[in-house]
Amino acid sequence: MRQELTARGRERRGQLLACAARLFAEQGYHPTSVADIVAAVGVGKGVFYWYFASKDELLAELLTASNRSLRKCQQAAIAGVDDPVRRIELGIGATLGWFAAHRDYFAIIQFAAGDEKFAPVLAHNREVSLADTIRHIKEGIVDGRIADRDPEMLAHAIHGVVAECTQHALIGADMPVDEVSELCVSFCLDGLRR
Amino acid sequence: MRQELTARGRERRGQLLACAARLFAEQGYHPTSVADIVAAVGVGKGVFYWYFASKDELLAELLTASNRSLRKCQQAAIAGVDDPVRRIELGIGATLGWFAAHRDYFAIIQFAAGDEKFAPVLAHNREVSLADTIRHIKEGIVDGRIADRDPEMLAHAIHGVVAECTQHALIGADMPVDEVSELCVSFCLDGLRR
Amino acid sequence: MRQELTARGRERRGQLLACAARLFAEQGYHPTSVADIVAAVGVGKGVFYWYFASKDELLAELLTASNRSLRKCQQAAIAGVDDPVRRIELGIGATLGWFAAHRDYFAIIQFAAGDEKFAPVLAHNREVSLADTIRHIKEGIVDGRIADRDPEMLAHAIHGVVAECTQHALIGADMPVDEVSELCVSFCLDGLRR
Amino acid sequence: MRQELTARGRERRGQLLACAARLFAEQGYHPTSVADIVAAVGVGKGVFYWYFASKDELLAELLTASNRSLRKCQQAAIAGVDDPVRRIELGIGATLGWFAAHRDYFAIIQFAAGDEKFAPVLAHNREVSLADTIRHIKEGIVDGRIADRDPEMLAHAIHGVVAECTQHALIGADMPVDEVSELCVSFCLDGLRR
């Protein structure tokens, strides 16, 4: 809505975003009312609508902002690494690390995935992330390091492993990132057998 | 609410359940009102509350019923099979097959997973299913057919692969079950490498 | 919204319509909240939306219903009269009589005329009424009883006279209908001069 | 609010007035927010309240200013004319001409006429204008040029004709002022008959 904000404005906006993220993660999106959010920040109701067009828009922004942050993290992790398999390993680690540091977002993303209205935004985010993984896989196949199967499906499989392990081991069981990461990596690279 | 239902009553209840499932899958849980459901069935609003204590309860029932059905399907698939690795393969195939035949439930389960109120029910369902997988994995480890790593994490990894591939390949891309199944199995068993 | 209503339902609907009309006339449309209306009827807020899709829709219905009533009155007045000039006279009288008996509607119609959203509905009502007047005028011209000028403009002029005199003499000054009617008729038929 | 304004101040005030008039005419009074007005002028919200005590006050000012302008126009038209009938003719023409040149105000006045809050202001404006017309009529009656009927009612009738024809022929159909004027005059002076 607003394009140019004063320093104070940017801060308020950030407060609202952060507060909303926390409340959404704690109580869920629908159970959290705009009134709850502004009360938590300690401002009037109008403030919310000065900075955001709607509650939905705020969530959408949370989604895109978190995705931006996650991708930045992933890309920093693989910067300068040539080996595609190694890039996959590092990407998995970066993703797990990011979620460990931003646990709130996991619940938010999971909610959004189950809602008709936000699924499209998430789908787009996922596409982008997937495309990266697919690229690494294709390079790996060319190099002969990765078995020659449908790269898209393989990418999905990796994402599935990471998502599930994030939820169970990081969010649920609070295991150390490295350990979880190692398990995901070894499962993805070597599978069950031996 | 009712314990004993007439034949007609059981049918009504079934209609409501089926109609609700369809509408929840199409439009989402919250966007579907009780009024929508009874209108779709063509009955008055009171009927709904004759058979269900609340809208939430109906969803919970949908969740447990679908889980019961899925498990039955999985168990039928592995009945009489001794090889644990083979049991895992068959379980994956059965799961994918079930979702292919009950696509509506995928959306419903996904919604429930993102909702504070229903996550517990799902978590329980998942526990049960996981326990099965873990058992197979442990046997496989004892047999020396499966690498000796944390069986719980491995089970989660498998579930993640199946969930993601269900969503992408079955629901999204409408690929044939066998093909998807084969890919999931080979990924889980052999991993990416070679 | 509802199509089939029980007797009780029809009554409620009528109460809401009548109450709303009174309040709109007394305080204006915008200053009257849905809460005011249901409170005046003594029912819960949901009842309003059981019978009407929105506050706007209720007003629209008030507008069309009142128009229907007015037209019925006008047509009853001229039924069986052949002389077009006489029909104009009788139509003017019927219109004034109707407004005298339904003073509330005058304010409502006047409000609606000034609102972008309802002007179209009114415009349509006016078209219909105008068409009648034009027909009479044309017949009068053919008969040689009425001067041969643009019938549409003449019809508008008559409507203007009636509207203004309704507002001033009936609503404002509470003059007897017959007297006002006579003045309108003589003005329209004979003009100012002598 | 302010009594003495700088040149720049007067200009700003004028901009706000003009912009508001345009927006009110285009979208209606209530649908136009103060935010819309200041955005259209390109200033901050505070500016509005520097020059006007409230949105209502701005509209009231628009109403009185437009009335002042209209009256000036009418009086210029009849200046130095003795014949009362001729003065009526000229007044009608001047009124139609003014509205043709200030179409925006028609919608604004029409809105105000239907609003409890502004009707009084308009009523007063109308009184003044009516008084003029009544004076001409009375003189005409004394002269024997105008039939001896209630001058107030006659004045209202004339105003009704002019209002309706303004709306229909000028605003709606965009007919040339002279033509509309001639029709109004002939209707008012001669009526329908012959």
Add this chain to the structure above:
DNA sequence: TATGAATGAGTCTTCATTCAT
């Protein structure tokens, strides 16, 4: 003078649930 930010009462509307018949 001017601005961006803040206020908060007030509005419409939805909907799960209950009730009288």
Add this chain to the structure above:
DNA sequence: AATGAATGAAGACTCATTCAT
């Protein structure tokens, strides 16, 4: 078993107005 009607708490959002700077 079933219905149409009723309830009312709760929610998102608007906007005229005010304030700190």
